[in-house]
Amino acid sequence: MMIKKILALVIVSLVLFGGLYFSLNAMLPYFDNASNLNLIVLASYFAGATILIGVIVQLALPYVPDKIGVMFLALVFVKLGVFLMIFNQEVFTEEGLVKFDKIAIFSNLFLSLLLQGIFVAKLLKINNAKFEEKSK
Numbered sequence: 001m002m003i004k005k006i007l008a009l010v011i012v013s014l015v016l017f018g019g020l021y022f023s024l025n026a027m028l029p030y031f032d033n034a035s036n037l038n039l040i041v042l043a044s045y046f047a048g049a050t051i052l053i054g055v056i057v058q059l060a061l062p063y064v065p066d067k068i069g070v071m072f073l074a075l076v077f078v079k080l081g082v083f084l085m086i087f088n089q090e091v092f093t094e095e096g097l098v099k100f101d102k103i104a105i106f107s108n109l110f111l112s113l114l115l116q117g118i119f120v121a122k123l124l125k126i127n128n129a130k131f132e133e134k135s136k
Contacts, residue, residue, distance in 0.1 A: 002058055009054040009119050017047035020111055024104050031100040036090050039104060045086065046108040049079045054119050065127055072120050076113070 021043040028035060053075045061068055084091060091097065097105070 005119075005123070006055055006058055009115070010051050013047045013050050013054075013115055016111060016115065017043045017050075017108070020107060024107065027103075028100065031098070034098045035100050035104070036093065036098065037087070037101050037104055042087070042104060042108055045083065046112040049082070050112045050115050053079065053116055057120055057123065061123055061127060068120065068124060068127075072116070076116070079112075 021039055024039055024043075028039075053072070056075060057068060057072055060071060064071070090101070091105075
């Protein structure tokens with residue numbers, strides 16, 4: 001059951017982030033090809049972080065089910081910190097980010113948070129149903 005959930009998260013993440021990459025790549029000419037970011041690296045980072053956080057939460061759920069929310073929140077902040085460390089030169093330039101880069105970062109971040117939120121919410125719902133079933 002756990003493998004199916006993780007595999008579903010991997011497939012959905014790869015498909016959605018791949019689609020987002022291709023749609024952003026198609027939009028790039030309309031912004032005069034002005035981008036300082038490598039879109040495939042950006043999409044790969046957020047897809048990988050989404051999958052990694054999902055796997056960590058799934059593996060930790062049986063051991064600390066009451067602390068999953070706090071752990072999830074901490075992992076999201078770690079993901080953002082690592083993002084800023086990896087993309088430091090692109091994000092903190094003297095000129096600032098161009099409009100397309102802001103759109104690319106925001107859309108990847110939004111998709112990542114949305115997928116993680118849905119995945120964790122489903123895990124907690126299933127876990128609560130199992131807990132209520134045991135307590136009867």
